[in-house]
Amino acid sequence: MQESSRMEGTVKPKQIESVESILEKYIPEDELKEVKRILFGQNRGTSVSVQPVNQEATDIANANNFQVLFSKILAEKEQLRQPRIVRIGIIQNSIGAPTNAPIHDQYMAIQNKIEKMIDAAGAMGVNVLCLQETWHMPFAFCTRERYPWVEFAQPVTGEATQFIQRMARKYNMVIVSPMLERDEVHGSTIHNTAVVVGNNGNIIGKSRKNHIPRTGDFNESTYYMESTLGHPVFETVFGKIGINICYGRHHNLNWLAYGLNGSEIVFNPSATVTGLSEPMWGVEARNAAMTNNYFVGSINRVGTEHFPNEFTSGDGKPAHKDFGHFYGSSYFSSPDNCRSPGLSRVQDGLNIAEVDLNLCQQVKDKWNFQMTARYEMYAKFLTDYIDPNYQPQIVRDPSIKKN
Template sequence: MFAYIPTEAYHFGVIHTPKFQEAWTMPFAFCTREKRWCEFAEPADGESTQFLQDLAQKYNMVIVSPILERDINHGEIIWNTVVVIGNNGNMIGIHRKNHIPRVGDFNESTYYMEGNTGHPVFETAYGKIAVNICYGRHHPLNWLAFGLNGAEIVFNPSATVGELSEPMWPIEARNAAIANSYFVGSINRVGTEVFPNAFTSGDGKPQHADFGHFYGSSHFSAPDASCTPSLSRYRDGLMISDMDLNLCRQIKDKWGFRMTARYDMYANLLSEYLKPDFKPQVIADPLINKRKA
């Protein structure tokens, strides 16, 4: 997935294709239990990044590059990582996926665990961007955290299939853009993969050799609730969208979501919720048990 912005106009683009998808700059998803996919892991500054650094500098664009990272300095731990490359060809930084799915055939915890980079926002030549990797889009607080850190655009590179998530796809990102007053770029891969070894989903159904159809449908959402048409469900595609980043501030001024939020109240609830003796704030009707009697 590329995020690129020529200097002469504030254009932002996404590519959805089997070759540049959520976690891997490689032409497949590897969420089955076949550990041999680990052979494709590489350091954050490895060959994929070096290749894209040249392109970023040549075309004066910012690139968000998803890879399978091998952390050489920490026992070769593997992470689901995005590398953010600046328009001068420099590596600005990385972000590791915060939320790891344990649903359906997506057995990603076989390869890596939750990331340890927090919610970084990368200040680029063309705006402040963040990356909410794939499954993180199902967690509203994940979207919120990027907004609190000042993101103007949050990219959501994904590899997700129709039967699992398609009804939620046009809703979650658009809602995040509205609630957090920033733009969202939703990128999903296309195609269907067939694996050499059949696998089961632990749901009692017969074993199978594919995930289902990756439905594409990449699009942009804006903080004013508007959104672009989606790319195809079946073909590779490129989308270019003009974005006025001033809209982020204008919407904040209009709706005042930041001013009217009760972060102190939410923080207190979350703090209490994490305690072993947490008790939900439920007020029961005292007449319920009397009626039953």
């Protein structure tokens, strides 16, 4: 499912299916195991491998042209605690209709896709599911046009959430629904929000995007500003969940705060394109999972979204009608620094990991990051740093000659 298109008189390169598929194609099997050990880590001495997907989920996926992956990440058996087995799912998807179609037609085309993918998650017994950033619309913010794109914004209790509530009740599933929120109570302002819907279809709460990018095409502050909700962690029947939306993954203290608030699973619903952040994609979440001792589900949308009007970029590129290719590659990271296989770079997909949440505490007890951290020292430093009169702690070599 490779794609090629012409723009600015040049041919865009064909998109590869996935890094894993290339490794498996060209590296001999005996060497591949060692390569995967080095690149992707190990869980209890073995690489995280793809597990069989049941027939019902396979049939749904085949009929609706999306990929399903399933893997397991285990913990050691304990004497006093029973295993805490949870199935986590993440969904990546392309848009379902052209961006010049009527707004509600665009929304319904995506909802129809997502419904089938949640059906497959339900068939696989997923307990906690997260969708991609603003799943119900194209990622139009970087066009800097207000209309028609703000018409996708909905109140937390709107149509998109009502759909998610129905699906959560249907499958006894906690679903995290990242959406463009219209806050009707506070001046109808807009926020990049994730609504957490409980397995009974109830709204548990919401989290918002803490860090807004201002880089290249991605200058989203013309639509919404940074959250004031902090780093909420939602206690559900299936574990404690945090949501670190998109650009927040580049901020280490953001990850830290979700961990200190007790997260066992942190989702990172994102929208990022080839050439911007892909070399960082495979390492940031793994680093966060290991240093904060929780599971991370990293979600990126997929496909190339073309817009009716040209827009210019913050990095000097000629005017263009798309941001580039959203490279998918959604995957899971574990507290022990292994990772699951990733979804395709070019196809819609559902990735599922069966995990034992006991692994979070087991890794804490092994590495002692929280025990050895110097929070009081960091707190003092940050307090000093935000003082306008702060001076960096630099010790200068006296032998350096001053100009």
